[in-house]
Amino acid sequence: xxxxxxxxxxxxxxxxxxxxxxxxxxxxxxxxxxxxxxxxxxxxxxxxxxxxxxxxxxxxxxxxxxxxxxxxxxxxxxxxxxxxxxxxxxxxxxxxxxxxxxxxxxxxxxxxxxxxxxxxxxxxxxxxxxxxxxxxxxxxxxxxxxxxxxxxxxxxxxxxxxxxxxxxx
Amino acid sequence: xxxxxxxxxxxxxxxxxxxxxxxxxxxxxxxxxxxxxxxxxxxxxxxxxxxxxxxxxxxxxxxxxxxxxxxxxxxxxxxxxxxxxxxxxxxxxxxxxxxxxxxxxxxxxxxxxxxxxxxxxxxxxxxxxxxxxxxxxxxxxxxxxxxxxxxxxxxxxxxxxxxxxxxxxxxxxxxxxxxxxxxxxxxxxxxxxxxxxxxxxxxxxxxxxxxxxxxxxxxxxxxxxxxxxxxxxxxxxxxxxxxxxxxxxxxxxxxxxxxxxxxxxxxxxxxxxxxxxxxxxxxxxxxxxxxxxxxxxxxxxxxxxxxxxxxxxxxxxxxxxxxxxxxxxxxxxxxxxxxxxxxxxxxxxxxxxxxxxxxxxxxxxxxxxxxxxxxxxxxxxxxxxxxxxxxxxxxxxxxxxxxxxxxxxxxxxxxxxxxxxxxxxxxxxxxxxxxxxxxxxxxxxxxxxxxxxxxxxxxxxxxxxxxxxxxxxxxxxxxxxxxxxxxxxxxxxxxxxxxxxxxxxxxxxxxxxxxxxxxxxxxxxxxxxxxxxxxxxxxxxxxxxxxxxxxxxxxxxxxxxxxxxxxxxxxxxxxxxxxxxxxxxxxxxxxxxxxxxxxxxxxxxxxxxxxxxxxxxxxxxxxxxxxxxxxxxxxxxxxxxxxxxxxxxxxxxxxxxxxxxxxxxxxxxxxxxxxxxxxxxxxxxxxxxxxxxxxxxxxxxxxxxxxxxxxxxxxxxxxxxxxxxxxxxxxxxxx
Numbered sequence: 001x002x003x004x005x006x007x008x009x010x011x012x013x014x015x016x017x018x019x020x021x022x023x024x025x026x027x028x029x030x031x032x033x034x035x036x037x038x039x040x041x042x043x044x045x046x047x048x049x050x051x052x053x054x055x056x057x058x059x060x061x062x063x064x065x066x067x068x069x070x071x072x073x074x075x076x077x078x079x080x081x082x083x084x085x086x087x088x089x090x091x092x093x094x095x096x097x098x099x100x101x102x103x104x105x106x107x108x109x110x111x112x113x114x115x116x117x118x119x120x121x122x123x124x125x126x127x128x129x130x131x132x133x134x135x136x137x138x139x140x141x142x143x144x145x146x147x148x149x150x151x152x153x154x155x156x157x158x159x160x161x162x163x164x165x166x167x168x169x
Numbered sequence: 170x171x172x173x174x175x176x177x178x179x180x181x182x183x184x185x186x187x188x189x190x191x192x193x194x195x196x197x198x199x200x201x202x203x204x205x206x207x208x209x210x211x212x213x214x215x216x217x218x219x220x221x222x223x224x225x226x227x228x229x230x231x232x233x234x235x236x237x238x239x240x241x242x243x244x245x246x247x248x249x250x251x252x253x254x255x256x257x258x259x260x261x262x263x264x265x266x267x268x269x270x271x272x273x274x275x276x277x278x279x280x281x282x283x284x285x286x287x288x289x290x291x292x293x294x295x296x297x298x299x300x301x302x303x304x305x306x307x308x309x310x311x312x313x314x315x316x317x318x319x320x321x322x323x324x325x326x327x328x329x330x331x332x333x334x335x336x337x338x339x340x341x342x343x344x345x346x347x348x349x350x351x352x353x354x355x356x357x358x359x360x361x362x363x364x365x366x367x368x369x370x371x372x373x374x375x376x377x378x379x380x381x382x383x384x385x386x387x388x389x390x391x392x393x394x395x396x397x398x399x400x401x402x403x404x405x406x407x408x409x410x411x412x413x414x415x416x417x418x419x420x421x422x423x424x425x426x427x428x429x430x431x432x433x434x435x436x437x438x439x440x441x442x443x444x445x446x447x448x449x450x451x452x453x454x455x456x457x458x459x460x461x462x463x464x465x466x467x468x469x470x471x472x473x474x475x476x477x478x479x480x481x482x483x484x485x486x487x488x489x490x491x492x493x494x495x496x497x498x499x500x501x502x503x504x505x506x507x508x509x510x511x512x513x514x515x516x517x518x519x520x521x522x523x524x525x526x527x528x529x530x531x532x533x534x535x536x537x538x539x540x541x542x543x544x545x546x547x548x549x550x551x552x553x554x555x556x557x558x559x560x561x562x563x564x565x566x567x568x569x570x571x572x573x574x575x576x577x578x579x580x581x582x583x584x585x586x587x588x589x590x591x592x593x594x595x596x597x598x599x600x601x602x603x604x605x606x607x608x609x610x611x612x613x614x615x616x617x618x619x620x621x622x623x624x625x626x627x628x629x630x631x632x633x634x635x636x637x638x639x640x641x642x643x644x645x646x647x648x649x650x651x652x653x654x655x656x657x658x659x660x661x662x663x664x665x666x667x668x669x670x671x672x673x674x675x676x677x678x679x680x681x682x683x684x685x686x687x688x689x690x691x692x693x694x695x696x697x698x699x700x701x702x703x704x705x706x707x708x709x710x711x712x713x714x715x716x717x718x719x720x721x722x723x724x725x726x727x728x729x730x731x732x733x734x735x736x737x738x739x740x741x742x743x744x745x746x747x748x749x750x751x752x753x754x755x756x757x758x759x760x761x762x763x764x765x766x767x768x769x770x771x772x773x774x775x776x777x778x779x780x781x782x783x784x785x786x787x788x789x790x791x792x793x794x795x796x797x798x799x800x801x802x803x804x805x806x807x808x809x810x811x812x813x814x815x816x817x818x819x820x821x822x823x824x825x826x827x828x829x830x831x832x833x834x835x836x837x838x839x840x841x842x843x844x845x846x847x848x849x850x851x852x853x854x855x856x857x858x859x860x861x862x863x864x865x866x867x868x869x870x871x872x873x874x875x876x877x878x879x880x881x882x883x884x885x886x887x888x889x890x891x892x893x894x895x896x897x898x899x900x901x902x903x904x
Contacts, residue, residue, distance in 0.1 A: 036406065098582070135818050141853070
């Protein structure tokens with residue numbers, strides 16, 4: 001039996017300890033917001049937080065998680081920094097296909113939790129491990145800077161104020 | 170909209186697709202209402218009258234239909250739901266198509282919802298005649314159709330209000346989800362929906378003039394964004410046992426060499442693995458079925474398969490290159506006829522060979538397909554660009570009729586052409602597994618399966634010899650293209666392959682907008698066991714690279730500035746010329762360039778759209794760094810500038826991955842790459858700063874999703890040449 005918490009909920013599981021966290025989340029807990037992209041920690045689509053740090057769930061076996069706190073994309077919006085990141089993502093209209101964006105949001109939230117004013121170089125380091133095949137990178141960078149700022153009001157999908165171009169990185 | 174004459178072959182995925190269907194929609198299609206007993210409100214759909222039994226079979230008859238034959242549903246609460254007939258895979262159709270409807274409907278945009286339509290003939294692409302997402306044509310082909318849907322519903326809502334108020338309908342108008350009548354009377358759409366649904370659908374409606382647009386042309390955020398930042402969006406891979414009880418996961422061991430057949434199977438080590446339930450031989454491999462992904466993965470790792478491999482299938486990329494070179498030196502089928510005799514007397518000639526490799530699409534969401542097969546019906550959940558094709562293929566394998574197969578379109582994590590496979594490979598194997606295992610099955614391709622799985626952008630070799638006369642003008646251009654045909658062997662062959670030339674192999678060369686005298690284009694299409702497919706911008710992926718680097722080389726040979734040189738051949742192409750000129754202006758072309766930086770330009774027309782990039786590059790530790798890209802796109806009338814900007818950036822990033830990093834190679838028939846370590850793609854720190862300028866004007870939209878890809882590789886090659894004097898003619902680039 002391995003015990004840990006997922007999104008604040010205490011769990012105990014007898015699933016094989018070598019099972020990667022990614023597949024435990026997706027297949028056992030049906031938390032499908034965490035995505036599979038490569039399986040060997042090359043693309044970052046599976047990024048979750050373990051004790052607040054960004055971790056690739058695809059290469060993290062359950063055996064490494066005893067006593068740890070795991071937060072996934074489904075719950076990150078309940079943290080102040082996660083909420084800010086999500087709002088900035090909407091304000092900057094970051095997403096395209098959206099598949100990598102769970103990982104992007106989680107990586108950005110971990111960055112901002114430890115670094116309130118990241119430089120471009122900090123953003124490069126924190127975000128380079130998360131591949132976006134749609135090429136939303138410039139809006140990701142812009143959104144991280146927005147989230148690092150005073151924050152944005154909650155944005156509903158809709159017409160964007162024309163004075164703010166999304167493409168400006 | 171003025172565009173060049175269409176390419177002589179009608180090519181759904183390749184032709185500049187500048188104009189929507191010429192026939193007004195009302196003269197050949199009849200819109201109708203569906204019963205809304207279950208939900209209430211107004212529903213607008215349409216079917217193809219006569220001659221299309223399938224369409225009739227699936228026309229709305231009652232509330233229990235599993236194919237909602239409707240484009241639009243207005244509920245009593247005023248919410249407006251648009252059924253989007255295309256696949257959403259990042260290009261923004263879940264926002265842009267509803268914008269078209271909402272513009273004419275005059276509804277409240279904040280109440281607009283978006284759903285992906287299932288497979289059904291009624292959702293056919295208005296030009297292709299089948300349900301399909303490709304050719305940068307989703308907005309183009311929906312332009313009249315979706316606005317008509319909105320206008321019809323608005324008309325019915327206005328009549329419903331007029332009837333209620335007993336006033337003349339011409340005295341009423343719609344605004345922001347409300348009908349406003351004489352004396353300022355108001356009724357919300359939701360309150361009118363049931364009454365409107367009792368009315369006849371108008372035969373004809375007038376569409377707004379573009380100067381009256383309120384939504385089209387405005388930067389509009391994506392409708393689907395909210396669920397994509399909190400993990401709620403359901404992609405194909407996210408079908409779970411909660412949605413489909415007893416769902417199993419299957420991984421397939423595919424042949425290590427394309428075309429190899431299954432020999433002896435040793436599953437002795439598989440069956441002991443907890444969770445594994447079945448080992449199933451299918452037409453293209455052996456599947457391990459289990460109760461979870463991880464069990465299926467462990468099972469597949471433990472599976473031993475001996476393969477029957479034909480010696481002829483043990484192919485090598487280096488051999489392809491050599492044999493393509495040899496072929497290029499021989500006469501081949503003619504794509505564009507012209508005399509190149511002037512080369513013999515040219516003052517200067519430039520000869521060059523270009524090489525591009527096979528490329529995998531590598532969408533972030535690996536391929537997957539969920540199948541629930543019963544004796545008399547089949548349900549499929551899949552991110553498909555070819556819904557009705559895949560539905561038909563599934564039906565054939567399952568032994569059912571297409572209408573017995575319900576195909577739910579799931580949003581997809583990219584696709585770039587891979588999900589538009591005429592061979593329906595990943596759908597067919599999923600149905601085969603479900604048929605044998607007799608449980609609901611979700612197939613999941615690992616990244617390795619995806620990278621090694623074929624259906625690549627073909628490897629190509631181009632050879633070009635062009636000559637300049639004494640005044641520095643192009644005297645003749647002799648161009649040979651060698652590479653596998655994407656179209657041959659597909660249902661598109663009859664109209665896209667002509668006289669031995671696959672239109673998608675030569676698009677962008679044979680129909681170049683440059684007014685080049687004495688141009689001859691020949692194309693050889695060797696066959697191989699490696700399956701090939703369209704890849705974002707198809708033939709333009711390599712033809713733009715060749716044309717635009719060659720034009721640069723010729724400019725240098727003529728002693729002219731690359732922009733000035735190009736202008737001389739665009740006298741009859743005002744649209745291309747304007748894009749080129751604006752790109753030069755916005756990038757500061759001809760002005761100072763920082764030390765250690767090279768600047769290059771390229772312009773290319775594809776999918777009815779013209780796009781130019783100006784790239785600034787530096788070289789750092791032997792690696793090309795693209796610092797800045799200034800882009801100009803003329804895509805006709807702009808529906809959503811945010812999407813256009815995003816897609817130009819996206820297409821540029823995609824093209825940069827190919828220009829700088831990505832390559833599939835084969836050795837003894839085995840693909841040498843497997844994951845993102847040896848098939849690298851662009852990462853955040855490598856993304857250039859971008860400045861996208863959208864050409865204003867235009868009366869109708871043209872393609873947006875792909876045209877940004879073709880000109881980036883040549884712009885970078887030209888920039889590297891400007892910096893180093895070294896010409897890069899092989900992708901991915903090495904300096």
